[in-house]
Amino acid sequence: MRIVRFIDEHGQTLLGQELESDLAQVLDGELFGQLTPTDHQVRIARRLAPLDPCNIFCVGANYLLHIKEGKKVLKEEIEIPRFPVVFMKPTTALCHPGQPIVIPKTYEEAPGPDYECELAVVIGPEPVHCVDEANALDAVFGYTAACDVSARWWQRNAGGQWIIGKGFDTFCPLGPVIVTKDEIPDPQDVTVTTHLNGKQMQHGHTSAMLFTVANIVSFLSRDRTLLPGTVILTGTPEGIGAARTPPIWLQPGDDLVIDVEYIGTLRHPVIASES
Numbered sequence: 001m002r003i004v005r006f007i008d009e010h011g012q013t014l015l016g017q018e019l020e021s022d023l024a025q026v027l028d029g030e031l032f033g034q035l036t037p038t039d040h041q042v043r044i045a046r047r048l049a050p051l052d053p054c055n056i057f058c059v060g061a062n063y064l065l066h067i068k069e070g071k072k073v074l075k076e077e078i079e080i081p082r083f084p085v086v087f088m089k090p091t092t093a094l095c096h097p098g099q100p101i102v103i104p105k106t107y108e109e110a111p112g113p114d115y116e117c118e119l120a121v122v123i124g125p126e127p128v129h130c131v132d133e134a135n136a137l138d139a140v141f142g143y144t145a146a147c148d149v150s151a152r153w154w155q156r157n158a159g160g161q162w163i164i165g166k167g168f169d170t171f172c173p174l175g176p177v178i179v180t181k182d183e184i185p186d187p188q189d190v191t192v193t194t195h196l197n198g199k200q201m202q203h204g205h206t207s208a209m210l211f212t213v214a215n216i217v218s219f220l221s222r223d224r225t226l227l228p229g230t231v232i233l234t235g236t237p238e239g240i241g242a243a244r245t246p247p248i249w250l251q252p253g254d255d256l257v258i259d260v261e262y263i264g265t266l267r268h269p270v271i272a273s274e275s
Contacts, residue, residue, distance in 0.1 A: 003027070003035070003142070003178045005051065006044040013048065018177050031178075032125035032141065032228045047097040049174040050144055051122065053231040056089040056172060058148055059216055060162075062209050062235025069243035074156070084211045084219050087162040089148075089233075093172040100271040101149055103252065104168045110153035112249030112270075113171070116236035117194040117202050117258045119187065120146035121213055122178055124228035128221045136217040139226065142180040143187060145260035146233050147173040147194075147268070149250070152242045174231065176264045184262050187213040191261040192237060197254055204237020211235075 002018040016024025017037060026040040031051055061067050061081050071078045095101060103112055124141035131139050149172070154165030184190065187206060194202035211219070213234060220226060241248035250256065254270040 001035075001180045001183070003031070003050060003180070004044065004176065005048045007046045007048065008042045009045045014042070016042070016044075047176055049094050049096050050176070050178040051229055051231070053091055053094065053174075054227050054229040056091060056093070056231050056233070057220055058087050058089060058166065058233040059211065059235045060085040060087060062211055063204060063237045064208065064210060065238035066236055066240070069238050069240065072243065080210065084216050086220065087166065089163070089172050090167045092169055093167050095147075095149075095170040095173040095268065097173070097175040097266055098268065099170065099173075100269045101173065101250065101256065102168075102170045102271055102273050103250065104151075105273045106168070110151070111247065112251050113168075114150045114152050114241045115194055115196065115201065115250060115256055115258075116148035116150060116240060117192045117204075117260070118146045118148055118233045118236050119190055119192055119206055119213075119260055120144045120174065121187070121217065121232040121234060123217070123226045123230040123232070126228065128217070128226040130223065131218055131221045133214050133218040136214040136221070137181065137187070139217055139221070140181045140187075140213070141228070142178040143184050143190075143260075143263060144174055144178050144231075145176070145192075145258055145263045145266050146231075147256070147258045147266060148233055148236060149173070172233075173258065173266050173268055175266055179263050191259075193259040194239065195257040195259070196241075196248070196250075201241070201248070202237055202239035204239070206234070208237065209235060
């Protein structure tokens with residue numbers, strides 16, 4: 001099922017099963033409860049992120065070529081992580097489909113932020129605690145697309161401020177739907193792509209992950225409860241702006257497009273902060 005959360009033409013917030021790009025069959029019930037299709041089909045006036053996450057975990061350094069490009073910029077030795085490299089975004093970083101990505105004023109004297117296309121995992125419907133890798137995918141409700149927008153200056157030049165650099169408002173585009181796990185039986189067989197102003201910047205495949213989705217879910221659940229509605233970003237492939245010569249940063253007026261196979265497209269304009 002392709003589940004969309006949206007506002008209809010009357011201003012109501014609804015869950016629906018996506019039928020077409022602007023049409024949904026209304027679903028009755030809660031996202032992690034019993035969802036029942038109704039006979040009511042409505043137009044999607046505005047898409048929302050398919051859920052309000054209770055937590056947003058993110059995995060860095062999960063593709064070897066991305067590690068290599070990052071270490072080359074920093075002139076550091078390549079080191080393969082023993083465990084998933086984990087950080088978090090605040091839930092206030094959530095960015096709805098089509099909503100502008102805002103370059104914060106805090107960032108005015110540094111280069112613009114960077115882009116990272118990612119497959120995202122949605123946990124549910126039950127809390128998960130200490131699940132083994134063999135059963136970890138049973139804890140997954142579905143998958144969605146995400147962009148880990150990253151302020152590299154804060155991440156690299158301000159004492160390793162990963163959560164600050166990756167946690168500004170609008171720095172977590174998410175959507176456009178949740179695709180339930182039955183429609184993506186193998187999360188290690190998914191293509192992820194970024195286009196910036198019509199030019200392809202990233203094109204990767206989840207088979208290249210160092211840590212699989214099952215491994216990540218199991219690792220995060222060790223002595224830690226993953227609640228229903230937890231979102232996990234699983235890492236990005238090579239092609240980030242910071243690793244290019246010269247670097248390419250998001251700028252006001254840019255058009256950023258994230259595509260995740262089986263899930264769909266996120267399209268976001270980039271603007272400067274007005275506050």
